[in-house]
Amino acid sequence: MALNLDLAENLDRVRERIERACDRAGRDPSSVELVAVSKAHSEQLIRAAYDAGLRVFGENYAQELAEKADALRDLKGLRWRFIGHLQRNKIKLVERARATVDTVDSIRLAEALSARAEAGGYSTEALIQVNVGEEAQKSGCTPKELPSLVEGVQQLPGLALRGLMTVAPHFDDPKDARPCFAALRRLAEHHGLETLSMGMTHDLEPAVAEGATMVRIGTALFGEREPDRRG
Numbered sequence: 001m002a003l004n005l006d007l008a009e010n011l012d013r014v015r016e017r018i019e020r021a022c023d024r025a026g027r028d029p030s031s032v033e034l035v036a037v038s039k040a041h042s043e044q045l046i047r048a049a050y051d052a053g054l055r056v057f058g059e060n061y062a063q064e065l066a067e068k069a070d071a072l073r074d075l076k077g078l079r080w081r082f083i084g085h086l087q088r089n090k091i092k093l094v095e096r097a098r099a100t101v102d103t104v105d106s107i108r109l110a111e112a113l114s115a116r117a118e119a120g121g122y123s124t125e126a127l128i129q130v131n132v133g134e135e136a137q138k139s140g141c142t143p144k145e146l147p148s149l150v151e152g153v154q155q156l157p158g159l160a161l162r163g164l165m166t167v168a169p170h171f172d173d174p175k176d177a178r179p180c181f182a183a184l185r186r187l188a189e190h191h192g193l194e195t196l197s198m199g200m201t202h203d204l205e206p207a208v209a210e211g212a213t214m215v216r217i218g219t220a221l222f223g224e225r226e227p228d229r230r231g
């Protein structure tokens with residue numbers, strides 16, 4: 001994309017969308033954190049986004065995350081969130097970026113993350129990904145598996161469980177995703193968890209209406225991505 005100008009405009013538009021959705025819900029816009037999803041975009045674009053004021057970036061391929069984190073270490077206060085499916089043999093890459101892991105979906109992954117963090121003398125912030133729509137092709141634990149996973153994760157010394165994350169099914173009318181977001185909010189409330197990462201370019205409004213504390217926005221900020229060639 002033509003860098004800084006478009007980006008600043010896009011960022012304004014996304015912030016307006018968040019503000020309007022908050023207004024309608026009687027919420028304070030500062031209660032919704034914007035995660036800029038920079039997957040498939042260049043380091044140069046991330047630098048421009050940082051200059052425009054963005055600080056939190058989401059990536060969903062571990063190798064890509066590690067490489068970008070290495071290249072952008074000079075950007076003070078930049079933080080990474082891992083939002084893709086994580087295989088245990090890729091934990092080292094996520095660790096290199098000091099990223100939070102927003103997609104914990106099994107106790108085996110959680111244990112491996114915790115062990116790594118403990119060995120390094122730190123703790124990793126984590127969200128559990130819930131497949132609220134129960135779609136076969138999506139990752140995340142099922143709502144039924146959640147209670148035991150929450151309990152297990154909370155016992156791990158190297159993980160700090162902050163909340164839940166979901167990717168809603170795609171609906172032509174984004175309002176139709178609202179029941180999924182409501183379901184995630186209720187699950188979080190039930191477990192006393194505060195962070196709710198839900199809402200993307202297409203469905204940020206219904207997510208904010210249902211209490212999202214974190215929205216993950218790629219396309220509305222950076223434009224369309226190249227088709228994924230990583231298979």
Ligand SMILES: *Cc1c(COP(=O)(O)O)cnc(C)c1O
Pocket residue numbers: 037039060083084167200201202216217218219220
């Ligand atoms: C790509 C991605 C996003 C951002 O999606 P957009 O529709 O481009 O805003 C958010 N969350 C996850 C998990 C993603 O993989």
